[in-house]
Each structure stands twice: as structure tokens, then as C-alpha cells.
Amino acid sequence: MAADAERWRAPSSAGASSPDAPQAAPWLATSHNRQAPETNSPRALRRITGNSILDGKDRTVSPESYSSFQNEIYLQGLLTEQVPELTTDLQALEDTARQALSPSAYGYVAGGAGGGATVRANREALDRRRVVPRMLRDVGTRDLSRTVLGTRMPAPVALAPVGVLSIVHPDGELAVARAAAKAGLPMVLSTASSYTLEEVAEASGEGSSRWFQLYWPKDREVTVSMLQRAEAAGYHTLVITLDTWLLGWRPTDLDRAYLPFLQRTGIANYLSDPAFLAGLDKPVEEDPLAAVAHWADMFADPTKTWQDLAFIREHWSGPIVLKGVLHADDARRARDEGMDGIVVSNHGGRQVDGAVAALDALPEVVDAVGGELAVLFDSGVRTGADVVKALALGADSVLIGRTYAYGLASGGEEGVTHVLRCLLAELDLTVALSGHRSPDELGPDLLAG
Ligand SMILES: Cc1cc2nc3c(=O)[nH]c(=O)nc-3n(C[C@H](O)[C@H](O)[C@H](O)COP(=O)(O)O)c2cc1C
Numbered sequence: 001m002a003a004d005a006e007r008w009r010a011p012s013s014a015g016a017s018s019p020d021a022p023q024a025a026p027w028l029a030t031s032h033n034r035q036a037p038e039t040n041s042p043r044a045l046r047r048i049t050g051n052s053i054l055d056g057k058d059r060t061v062s063p064e065s066y067s068s069f070q071n072e073i074y075l076q077g078l079l080t081e082q083v084p085e086l087t088t089d090l091q092a093l094e095d096t097a098r099q100a101l102s103p104s105a106y107g108y109v110a111g112g113a114g115g116g117a118t119v120r121a122n123r124e125a126l127d128r129r130r131v132v133p134r135m136l137r138d139v140g141t142r143d144l145s146r147t148v149l150g151t152r153m154p155a156p157v158a159l160a161p162v163g164v165l166s167i168v169h170p171d172g173e174l175a176v177a178r179a180a181a182k183a184g185l186p187m188v189l190s191t192a193s194s195y196t197l198e199e200v201a202e203a204s205g206e207g208s209s210r211w212f213q214l215y216w217p218k219d220r221e222v223t224v225s226m227l228q229r230a231e232a233a234g235y236h237t238l239v240i241t242l243d244t245w246l247l248g249w250r251p252t253d254l255d256r257a258y259l260p261f262l263q264r265t266g267i268a269n270y271l272s273d274p275a276f277l278a279g280l281d282k283p284v285e286e287d288p289l290a291a292v293a294h295w296a297d298m299f300a301d302p303t304k305t306w307q308d309l310a311f312i313r314e315h316w317s318g319p320i321v322l323k324g325v326l327h328a329d330d331a332r333r334a335r336d337e338g339m340d341g342i343v344v345s346n347h348g349g350r351q352v353d354g355a356v357a358a359l360d361a362l363p364e365v366v367d368a369v370g371g372e373l374a375v376l377f378d379s380g381v382r383t384g385a386d387v388v389k390a391l392a393l394g395a396d397s398v399l400i401g402r403t404y405a406y407g408l409a410s411g412g413e414e415g416v417t418h419v420l421r422c423l424l425a426e427l428d429l430t431v432a433l434s435g436h437r438s439p440d441e442l443g444p445d446l447l448a449g
Helices: 042-049 068-080 093-100 103-110 117-128 172-183 197-204 220-232 274-278 288-298 306-315 328-336 358-369 384-392 402-433
Strands: 025-027 059-061 146-148 151-153 157-159 187-189 210-214 237-241 320-325 341-344 374-377 397-400
Touching: 068 402, 093 103, 093 402, 103 402, 117 358, 117 384, 157 187, 157 402, 172 187, 172 197, 172 402, 187 197, 197 210, 197 220, 210 220, 220 274, 220 306, 237 306, 274 288, 306 320, 320 328, 320 374, 328 341, 328 358, 341 358, 358 374, 358 384, 384 397, 384 402, 397 402
Parallel strands: 157 397, 187 210, 210 237, 237 320, 320 341, 341 374, 374 397
Antiparallel strands: 025 059, 146 151
């Protein structure tokens, strides 16, 4: 854990959970288990499931019993002959998403840079590591919670910034924000969201943990305006993405000439920004192409250097995290520039084809700055077992990206909730079955390969 983790406290006005807040996470009932089955023995059911899950009401699943989701599924099958509407194999959920999405939207989400070498490498690096379980260690009671940069998480999992989610589902980021809030997990909202950051903040509700990701615009006034809006809307942690000053070469999208931003999808935060609008000669409705061109001009600035970070520090009062770090020297530089955290990430293989797998970069980065900076991780994570592997290699917390986007495509908000429940259940089970009670007990010796 980062040494300064306790330094940051989410502002209470943002409604973020305090470190001592209860860790219960209310889940929505999925449609297939809303009906109360006929039974004379609710106590017996409770003993099996650990929760009163079959009473037809919204229920609360405490993080201590994430794994009871599987009992719920089996019991549901026994009593009602119903099976889950979506697969519990989160790697297979991509197929469901593919069927639900247009080829362009599916290609945009699933595609990677170039020939996809880094997309494959991310998975290969996770698959190569194998867990070596330990036995007879009393894992009856477990606590997966962690505090990262002042954000108390019931499990060390957050939702990565994924832009343009309205191409995946009409409710887009609003649905994701609701599902994340119900799970008590932080959502990192992308600058490139389909809804404005204020709309997403409202959807996430009181008590949610709001992080904002910045694609750092060329225009300083627009940058400051967005940061001010984000703080005013209760976002308390800033994630600056460093690896996307230019879009990577993405043949899947290029072959379809498909870039949603050009259709004004995913630029809601710009089109609602007073500083951005001030730079237009005409209102957006009168000259939409000019608005898109203005966006393209300022989307990112490849001339930025480490010195420029001081400007952001001046305009953001909470923790700052740099996303896209893959080299130990860059991690040290982030520390020296006074940053609070980094995300070891290759953007899910979407930027540099042939880039190192993010998991292979993680150990060196942790060696360089672990304990001084919060080290978060993403790229390729699909399952609870993947989360365990990244934690074992020193990540303080793990972000999931495409995994929840596939849930969104397959079932909207309930699809995202399904993904989170499956992932957290498998995470809990893997921690337990490998002989551990908390993420703090996981270390590199857990892994072979
Ligand atoms: C469709 C899509 C859109 C994304 N948009 C953003 C974004 O707006 N900002 C950002 O920092 N990262 C973005 N990412 C990268 C994710 O934050 C994350 O690094 C990546 O999804 C991790 O890889 P994985 O999905 O294979 O786990 C995007 C990823 C995808 C798949």
C-alpha cells in the first residue's frame, strides 16, 4: 500500500465512503431471481446462501460473502430451474457482447493496435502465471477491503475509464456509474464519456466514489474549466492518461473508417464546457463540423513533458494518478514530480502494438516505487483470478475495462452488476482457496511461472 494512502480523504461533500464506513454493497436483484420461490424453510435457504436472497427484495451482499453468489445461483437452479441469464464465465461474455453490438461498436471496444500483439500479450502474461494454493490456514473469515489514495474500497477493484459507452448501450456511463456505486467500487469516468461528468455524478448518487480521468486538452482554459467542473461535481481523484497523446494505429476501426467522436459521440464533456464553447464561432447546432474540428485540435497535446504536471497540480486539490506507466524510470519520475499514484497499463493494447504486457512491467515498477506511490494495474484483466495475480505482484488495486463494457453490452446496468458480482465472487474464492484472508497477504510467492 502507498505510504501516503491515509493522507487523502475523499471530501465528504462528494459523499465518498469514509475509511470506517460500512462495507455493505447493495445489489440489484437480476430479473430472473426476483420471484420468491415457494419454500417452507427460509432459514435453511439463508444458511445455504448466507443472505436472504430469495425474498424478492433488493438485497445487500456484504463483501465478506461475495462468494455466496455461487450458492445463490445453485439454489436458484434447484428451486426454480432457472440458470443465470448471462454466462458466469467472464471471458466468454465477449461473445455475448459481440452478438449484441454492431460490428463497428464491437470492433471499437475489442480491437487493439496493429496486429493485436499487445492485446494477446496482456492475456498471455496473466495466463502464464499460475497460482500455487496453500492449505489448512483458516480462511473462514476474509476481508478484501483496501484503502487506496484515501478511497476505501470493499475490494481492490475499480472500473477503468472507458469512453464512448453509448455505442455499447444507450445508458452508457450512467448505467456503469449506478452499478459501480451499488457495489461500492470507484468508477473512473473518462473525459471521453457520452454523458457529461455532471450527469454521471448525479447517476452515481450519494456515497459513490468518483474519480475523473483527464485527456489533457491542449487548451489551458478548457483544461482548467474541466478540472473545476469535475471537482464541483464531487470527483476527488484525478487520473491523467499519458499514453494517448495520439490515437494508436487501429486497423479494426480504420478499415471501417469508424471514429465515434467525429459523429459527436463521446465528446459530451467538451460540448458542455463553457471554455470549449467560447472557442467556437457559431453554436454547435449551426456548425457541428466546426465543433468536431475544434475538439480534434485540442483533444491532446503530444508536446507535453513532465514539467507540465505542475500546472495540473496547481488546479487540482486531490490525489493525482498517472495512467499508462510501463517503465520503472517513469514511475520514479512520477514520484519525483509529486504525483500520488500510477496505473501500470498499456491501454489494453490499444496504443502501441508490440508494447510490453502490462503484467510483465508490473514487478519492476513495484520494486521502484511500491510503498511510495499507489500502484494500480490494468490491461487484460477478465476474472477474479487475474485480479489475484496482479495483487500478488504488488498492485494496490486493479482496474477492469473491457470486462465491464461487455457486461454493459449484454445487459445494461444489470449486465455490469452481473460482471462485478462474478468477478468479486471469484476473487473472494481465489483468495480463500489459495489459503489467504486478505489482499495484504498476497505476494509474489503465491505465483509460479
Ligand atoms: C473501448 C475503450 C475505450 C477506452 N477509453 C479510455 C478512455 O477514455 N480513457 C482512458 O484513459 N482509457 C481508456 N481505455 C483504456 C482503459 O482505461 C483500460 O486501460 C483498458 O481497457 C484495459 O484493458 P482491458 O480492457 O483489456 O482490461 C479504453 C479502453 C477501451 C476498451
